Amino acid sequence: MCTRILWNTNALGVFVARTMDWPTTTEPKLIIFPRGRQRQGNHLGTTALEMANPARWQSRYGSAVVSMYGLGTVDGFNEQGLAVHLLYLTATDFGTRHPQKQGVHAGLWGQYLLDNAATVKEALDLMAQIQPVMITIQGFASTVHVAIADASGDSAILEYLNGELVIHHGRQYQIMTNDPPYDEQLAYRAQFDFTNATRQTPLPGNVDPSHRFVRADYFLQVLPEPRNQREAIASVLAIARNVSVPFGAPNKVPGSLYNTEYRTAMDLTHRYYVFELTTAPNILWFPLEKFELHPEAPVMMLDPSHPELAGDVAAQFAPVAAAPY
Template sequence: MCTRILWNTNGLAVLVGRTMDWPESTDPVLTVFPQGLKRDGGKLVGHTVAGDNPLKWTSRFGSLVTTIYGGGTVDGLNERGLGAHMLYLDETDLGPGDPNKPALQIALWIQYLLDSAETVAEALDLLDTFQLMMVEMRGFRATVHVALEDASGDSAIIEYVDGERRVHHDRKYTVMTNEPAFDEQLRLLEQQVQKVRSLGHDQPSGEVPLPGNVNAVDRFQRAAYFSALLPKPANERQAVAGILAVTRNASVPFGAPYRTGRFDVYNTEYRTVCDLTDKRYFFELATSPNLLWTELDRFDLSPGASVMALNPDSLDLAGDVSGQFAQVDAPF
C-alpha cells in the first residue's frame, strides 16, 4: 500500500512525494541508468517471464530510480523531468494477452516509460505498443497501478481493472493511493466534500473531522486536503519541506493494524520526493533519521556510461549523496 501526492501549483517547482508501504523490506537501491542501455522486457533478476516475444528497446533518456527486489523499478524520474511511480492495486487485472504485441513484464513497466518518453502525453502514447505480463517476487504478485507526471505539471493515473486499461489524464489528478480503483476514490472524495459543504463549511473543521485511519480511502482524503492547504514556498527548501510534510502525514506508522476491512495495510518503508523541475530526488528511509538527496545532473548519462547505484540503508548517509554512488552491473 502506498500514497502519491503531486504538487504542481506552487509556481516554483513541480514536486511529487510518495510513500512505499509494504510488509517486508523491498531492498531498495537508488540507481542511475544512462542513455543507450539495451533492455529486454522479459528478463529481470535472472528469470524470463515474457515468453518468445519480449519488448526490446534502447534507453533514450537517463534516469534516477529506486529499484527493488534486485532490479524492478518502482519509482523515479528521468533527465527530461518525467516522473513515474508504481503503487499496489489489488484489483489489477491485465486481461488476456495479445500475441501480436511484444510483452513487457510489469516490474519494468515504468522503467520503459522513463527510458522512452519526455512527457506524460508521450508515455501514454506508448501504452498501445506492448502488452503487460504479470510477475511475482517473493510470493507477491505485482498487481499495481501507475502514476505519471512531468515537469509541466501534467498528470495521469493508469490502471488495469476487469481486463481493461483505464487512463485518468489531467493535471488535477494529484493524489493516488490504493483500493478502491481511482474513479471510486474520486467519488468517495466528492462525498466527503459534499458532507462538509452541507454543514456550512468550505473545508473540514472541528465539526467534520478529517478521516484519520491508515486505510487507502482515509489516506487519499487526508492527502488531498492537506496538499490543497500548502502555502506558497519561497524557495525549493520550503517546497520540499511542504510536500514531505503531507507525505509523512499519509504514512503508515509501525504497529498500525495490518487488516482494515477487505485489504491489508502495511507500515511505510520509505518516502521519496521527485523535484521534476530541478531534477533532484529525495529519499527518506523510515528506519533512519536522515534525509538523502541526489542531483541527477551530476551523473554522466551519455551512452556507454556506467550504471551507478547506492544502498540508502546506512546511518552514515545524509544530505547530498550524489558523490557516493558506485558503478554496478546492470540488474537485467
C-alpha cells in the same frame, strides 16, 4: 499500499512525493541509469521470463530510480522530468496476453516509460504498443497501477481493470493511493467539501487507502506558496509523512496493512531527488545533474540503508559491473 502526492499548482515548480508501504523490506537501491541501455521486457534479474513477443528497446533517456528486489523500478524520474510511481492495486488485471503487443513484465513497466518518453502524453502514446505482464515477487503478484507526471505538471493514472487499460489524464489527478480503483476513490473524495474547512473539520484519520487519499488531497489544497525549493520539497514530504503507516499499526487482517518503508520526493523542474528511510532519521538527496548520463557512462548505485548516509549523497554512488536490470 502507498500514497502519491503531486504538487503542480505552485509558482515555483512541479514537486511530487510518495510513500512505499510494504509488509517486508523491498531491499531498495538508488540507481542512476545512463541513456543507451539495451533492455527487454522479459528480463527478470539474472533470468528471462517465458513471454511471447517481449519488448526490446534502447533507452532514449537517463534516469534516477528506486529498485525493488533488484527486479524492477517502482519509483523514479528521467532527465526530461518524467516521473513514474508504481503503487499496489488489488483489482489489477492485465488481461489475456495479446502477443501482437510487445510484453513488458510489470516490474519494468515504469522503467520502460522512463526510458522512452519525455512527457505524459508520450508515455500514454507508448501504452498502445505494449502490454504489462503479471509476475510474482517474494510471493506477491505484481498487481500495480502507475502514476506518471512530467515537468509541465501534466499527470495521468494508469490502471488495468478487467483486462482493459483505464486512463485518467489531466493536471487535476494529483493524489493516488491503492484500493479501490480510481473511479471509486474519486467518488469517495467527492463526498467531502473542504471549501471552508477549519481545524475542527473532520478528516478521515485511519490508514485505509481511501482515508489516506482524502487526507492527502485536503492538505495538498491548503499548502502555502513555497518561497524556495527547500520549502516545496519539505511541504510534499510533510504530506507523505502525514499519510504514512507507522510500524506497529493495528493489523487485524493479515495482508491488509503494510507499514511505510520509505518516502521519496522529487523536483521535476530541476531534476532533484530526495529519499527517506522510515527506519533512519537521515534524509538523502542528489541532483541528477551531478551524474554522467551519456551511453558510455556506467550504471551507478547506492544502498540507502547505510546508517552513515545523510545529505547530498551524489558522491557516494559507485559504478556497478552488472546492472540488476
